[in-house]
Amino acid sequence: xxxxxxxxxxxxxxxxxxxxxxxxxxxxxxxxxxxxxxxxxxxxxxxxxxxxxxxxxxxxxxxxxxxxxxxxxxxxxxxxxxxxxxxxxxxxxxxxxxxxxxxxxxxxxxxxxxxxxxxxxxxxxxxxxxxxxxxxxxxxxxxxxxxxxxxxxxxxxxxxxxxxxxxxxxxxxxxxxxxxxxxxxxxxxxxxxxxxxxxxxxxxxxxxxxxxxxxxxxxxxxxxxxxxxxxxxxxxxxxxxxxxxxxxxxxxxxxxxxxxxxxxxxxxxxxxxxxxxxxxxxxxxxxxxxxxxxxxxxxxxxxxxxxxxxxxxxxxxxxxxxxxxxxxx
Amino acid sequence: xxxxxxxxxxxxxxxxxxxxxxxxxxxxxxxxxxxxxxxxxxxxxxxxxxxxxxxxxxxxxxxxxxxxxxxxxxxxxxxxxxxxxxxxxxxxxxxxxxxxxxxxxxxxxxxxxxxxxxxxxxxxxxxxxxxxxxxxxxxxxxxxxxxxxxxxxxxxxxxxxxxxxxxxxxxxxxxxxxxxxxxxxxxxxxxxxxxxxxxxxxxxxxxxxxxxxxxxxxxxxxxxxxxxxxxxxxxxxxxxxxxxxxxxxxxxxxxxxxxxxxxxxxxxxxxxxxxxxxxxxxxxxxxxxxxxxxxxxxxxxxxxxxxxxxxxxxxxxxxxxxxxxxxxx
DNA sequence: CGGTGGTCAGACAACGCTGTCATGCCCGCA
DNA sequence: TGCGGGCATGACAGCGTTGTCTGACCACCG
Numbered sequence: 210x211x212x213x214x215x216x217x218x219x220x221x222x223x224x225x226x227x228x229x230x231x232x233x234x235x236x237x238x239x240x241x242x243x244x245x246x247x248x249x250x251x252x253x254x255x256x257x258x259x260x261x262x263x264x265x266x267x268x269x270x271x272x273x274x275x276x277x278x279x280x281x282x283x284x285x286x287x288x289x290x291x292x293x294x295x296x297x298x299x300x301x302x303x304x305x306x307x308x309x310x311x312x313x314x315x316x317x318x319x320x321x322x323x324x325x326x327x328x329x330x331x332x333x334x335x336x337x338x339x340x341x342x343x344x345x346x347x348x349x350x351x352x353x354x355x356x357x358x359x360x361x362x363x364x365x366x367x368x369x370x371x372x373x374x375x376x377x378x379x380x381x382x383x384x385x386x387x388x389x390x391x392x393x394x395x396x397x398x399x400x401x402x403x404x405x406x407x408x409x410x411x412x413x414x415x416x417x418x419x420x421x422x423x424x425x426x427x428x429x430x431x432x433x434x435x436x437x438x439x440x441x442x443x444x445x446x447x448x449x450x451x452x453x454x455x456x457x458x459x460x461x462x463x464x465x466x467x468x469x470x471x472x473x474x475x476x477x478x479x480x481x482x483x484x485x486x487x488x489x490x491x492x493x494x495x496x497x498x499x500x501x502x503x504x505x506x507x508x509x510x511x512x513x514x515x516x517x518x519x520x521x522x523x524x525x526x527x528x529x530x531x532x533x534x535x536x537x538x
Numbered sequence: 539x540x541x542x543x544x545x546x547x548x549x550x551x552x553x554x555x556x557x558x559x560x561x562x563x564x565x566x567x568x569x570x571x572x573x574x575x576x577x578x579x580x581x582x583x584x585x586x587x588x589x590x591x592x593x594x595x596x597x598x599x600x601x602x603x604x605x606x607x608x609x610x611x612x613x614x615x616x617x618x619x620x621x622x623x624x625x626x627x628x629x630x631x632x633x634x635x636x637x638x639x640x641x642x643x644x645x646x647x648x649x650x651x652x653x654x655x656x657x658x659x660x661x662x663x664x665x666x667x668x669x670x671x672x673x674x675x676x677x678x679x680x681x682x683x684x685x686x687x688x689x690x691x692x693x694x695x696x697x698x699x700x701x702x703x704x705x706x707x708x709x710x711x712x713x714x715x716x717x718x719x720x721x722x723x724x725x726x727x728x729x730x731x732x733x734x735x736x737x738x739x740x741x742x743x744x745x746x747x748x749x750x751x752x753x754x755x756x757x758x759x760x761x762x763x764x765x766x767x768x769x770x771x772x773x774x775x776x777x778x779x780x781x782x783x784x785x786x787x788x789x790x791x792x793x794x795x796x797x798x799x800x801x802x803x804x805x806x807x808x809x810x811x812x813x814x815x816x817x818x819x820x821x822x823x824x825x826x827x828x829x830x831x832x833x834x835x836x837x838x839x840x841x842x843x844x845x846x847x848x849x850x851x852x853x854x855x856x857x858x859x860x861x862x863x864x865x866x867x
Numbered sequence: 868c869g870g871t872g873g874t875c876a877g878a879c880a881a882c883g884c885t886g887t888c889a890t891g892c893c894c895g896c897a
Numbered sequence: 898t899g900c901g902g903g904c905a906t907g908a909c910a911g912c913g914t915t916g917t918c919t920g921a922c923c924a925c926c927g
Contacts, residue, residue: 210883220907225885233905250671255648256594257883260585261912267628275617276823278806281610288604288631297649299596299626302617319584320626342579458810477607478805481787483812494605539913549877554915562875586913590882 210251217245228253268504269299269317271310271327279451279474279493280328283350286497287326294505296323303330311335318343324504326497329354332395346507348500352395358515360507362500366396369489369522370403373447373471376487376524378411380531382445382469386418386436388429388457389449397421400449400473418443424453430460437466445469445530451476458482470529485527496520539580546574557582597833598628598646600639600656608780608803608822609657612679615826616655623834625652632659640664647672653833655826658683661724675836677829681724687844689836691829695725698818698851699732702776702800705816705853707740709860711774711798715747715765717758717786718778726750729778729802747772753782759789766795774798774859780805787811799858814856825849 210228214221219242226234227242234242245251259265270287272280284300291298299322303310307330314336317325324346334356340347341357349361377385387404390397401419408417420432436443446461446468448454454472461468472479475490499518539557543550548571555563556571563571574580588594599616601609613629620627628651632639636659643665646654653675663685669676670686678690706714716733719726730748737746749761765772775790775797777783783801790797801808804819828847 221883222885222907222909223905226906229885235905238905250667252644252648252668252672254589254650254883255645256585256589256650257912258885260583260589260914261883261885263912265585274614276607276611276614278605278607278610281607281613282605284610284613284629285603285605285631288629292630297628297630297645300613300617300629301621301626302614315581316584316626319581321583321585338579339581343581455807455810462810476807478784478807478811481784481791482807482810550913551877551879551915552875555876558915564875567875583913586882587915589884590913590915592882 210253213242213245213249213251216249217242265321265323266295267297267299267320267322268501268508269301269322269325271301271303271313271317271325273303273305273328273330275300275302277451278476282493283328283497283500286494287501290498290501290505305330307331307333307335315339318345323508324348326350326500326504328352331393346504348504348507350496350500353517360500360503360515361517362496362503363517363519364396364491364496365519365522366399367403367406369473369491369524370400370447371407372522372524373473373487373489373530374404374407374411376526376530377445377447377469377471378413380469383413384418384441384443385413385445385447386420386432386443387447387449388420388422388424388432388453390422390424390453392421397449404447414441422449422453424456426456426459429453429456430463433457433460433466433468434464437464437468443468445471448472450474454486454488458486469531471524475525479525480527482529484529487527487530488525490523490525492520492523539582542571542574542578542580545578546571594650594652595624596626596628596649596651597830597837598630598651598654600630600632600642600646600654602632602634602657602659604629604631606780607805611822612657612826612829615823616830619827619830619834634659636660636662636664644668647674652837653677655679655829655833657681660722675833677833677836679825679829682846689829689832689844690846691825691832692846692848693725693820693825694848694851695728696732696735698802698820698853699729699776700736701851701853702802702816702818702859703733703736703740705855705859706774706776706798706800707742709798712742713747713770713772714742714774714776715749715761715772716776716778717749717751717753717761717782719751719753719782721750726778733776743770751778751782753785755785755788758782758785759792762786762789762795762797763793766793766797772797774800777801779803783815783817787815798860800853804854808854809856811858813858816856816859817854819852819854821849821852 210221210224213224223234224242227239268291270284274280275284288298301313303313310330318339326348328351329349332355334354337356347359349359353361389401392398405417418436446457448457451474470486472486472488475488479486479488539550539553542553552563553571556568597620599613604610604613617627630642632642639659647668655677657680658678661684663683666685676688678688682690718730721727730750734746747765775786777786780803799815801815801817804817808815808817
């Protein structure tokens with residue numbers, strides 16, 4: 210900028226004015242400056258500019274695994290909201306480790322990102338002090354966190370599971386198994402509890418068949434084999450997330466068991482499996498969008514009390530939820 | 539930092555030394571400073587630090603659509619490489635628009651990201667001048683770009699298509715259709731040309747059935763219906779990317795056509811479709827990793843000539859490629 | 868006891884920009 | 898002619914750090 214100023218015989222401030230389209234520059238002066246800028250290939254250093262202004266026009270998204278379709282849809286939605294507001298998005302993956310998440314969040318705070326959307330790895334809010342001290346707005350997604358109240362976007366896990374159970378019951382099932390993720394995850398516990406509660410409220414047999422993860426295809430396999438034989442064999446399965454649905458599909462196919470299935474999380478090819486898989490759809494894009502919008506509201510000065518938004522789920526009925534006579538292929 | 543210095547009765551420079559673990563500070567002084575830092579909750583402003591040092595420890599990834607599994611896997615891989623090198627990753631989506639891509643890249647250059655990985659929207663290298671002037675290293679992925687030679691990571695489109703055709707021919711197919719993406723895409727043209735060339739070299743009938751996109755399920759539907767009847771009906775289909783594979787699967791199911799299929803791009807549930815879908819697997823994670831590694835090599839001062847790396851593809855044989863008697867369900 | 872060298876610490880400028888305030892000029896009006 | 902006011906421009910400081918250089922102090926040596 211100093212070089213441009215020298216060449217154009219003006220002060221740096223005038224160059225700054227031209228670059229920022231500030232008023233108060235005579236047209237011919239501006240033109241001269243622009244010509245020099247063009248000739249020298251000058252580009253404003255946003256880092257310096259933003260440092261002066263105290264904002265970075267950058268927000269961050271912290272998730273577990275960017276390759277997981279759930280998070281990649283979230284990421285795309287958040288990036289979109291950021292882009293239309295002229296912000297950049299930094300994505301970081303904590304790989305499910307609370308300590309890494311803490312380190313990642315602190316690094317982002319040190320960079321003075323304007324705000325952060327986090328899918329928290331656990332409920333401990335380990336970065337709370339840092340966030341509080343730095344006044345960095347944060348929005349939690351998918352899972353709540355203890356400690357200082359923060360904006361939180363959740364999915365209606367209870368409603369989702371209930372709709373799944375009710376759907377199966379409506380098709381004559383009474384012995385249903387539930388495969389949940391690692392109970393260390395809040396969502397996994399929510400869905401498990403919702404399953405048990407719904408079973409009770411519908412007057413289904415007690416001693417629910419519930420198996421919590423972490424699950425591998427073989428662990429699902431073992432449990433299925435056991436529960437599908439013996440007294441009161443199960444006739445249907447509910448899986449607690451997309452990965453477990455996949456494991457269950459593989460297991461059902463391998464065991465050639467004619468069980469019905471409702472999965473949690475929609476997936477791209479659910480309609481192409483035979484039979485097409487009935488799923489509880491939570492809308493990751495909508496959740497990401499909502500989270501980003503809430504974050505930007507805070508950035509724009511919204512000082513209202515932290516709020517928790519529960520996004521509805523939707524049961525997408527395909528064929529796998531009805532009573533079946535032949536095995537999943 | 540000034541506050542800390544005052545409180546600890548030292549100069550800012552000494553605080554800086556402590557924060558950066560520089561030598562030359564007496565242990566008791568350092569301890570005193572650390573105590574004040576802790577008490578005041580001081581955190582170094584990385585923006586200022588990085589501005590002083592001229593590096594941002596940030597790289598960027600520009601893709602078409604973060605929600606597309608191909609790109610989300612790339613993104614996860616690049617982020618991983620960045621993280622293990624203490625860099626942050628900014629992801630941006632150009633939504634397939636060359637002009638938006640240009641704007642995005644220029645914004646990133648203005649932020650002085652240390653380097654950029656781009657899946658270019660077209661071959662025009664419209665940001666070449668800016669990149670050249672700013673000396674920002676760039677690595678192109680998946681598609682090459684004209685102009686200044688740059689590091690480029692490609693996938694072996696020709697080999698991939700050849701393996702698909704050969705596989706089908708080995709199973710007795712002679713009339714094969716090819717559905718490619720919009721020929722505006724370099725990869726789409728590559729795969730189409732490879733298809734035609736391979737057909738010729740294997741001595742298959744001329745007048746190849748080739749339909750280029752952009753494709754919708756219904757456009758695939760129409761073409762399939764036509765080619766599957768009449769003289770010399772096709773018995774197999776090759777699809778040029780994951781989206782088209784999906785469209786073709788839907789169409790084949792709807793039309794109840796007993797055609798064989800080989801798709802380009804693996805997808806998570808390819809093994810669960812009936813029949814399981816044979817695919818040409820290109821490894822997006824490996825490509826992303828390779829691109830990031832190449833970028834970091836440049837950041838570390840590698841001045842060697844720009845190179846183009848072609849990553850191998852692998853045919854994953856499932857059941858959909860053999861000769862079929864019954865329709866895809 | 869003066870000189871030498873090492874250790875610890877601070878002053879200052881600079882990174883590249885922008886906000887604030889000051890300055891100079893010209894115009895129009897009384 | 899003198900003066901107020903608007904317009905175009907510039908000087909300067911400061912955003913929060915770090916690199917460089919200088920200086921105070923002490924120990925040790927001949």
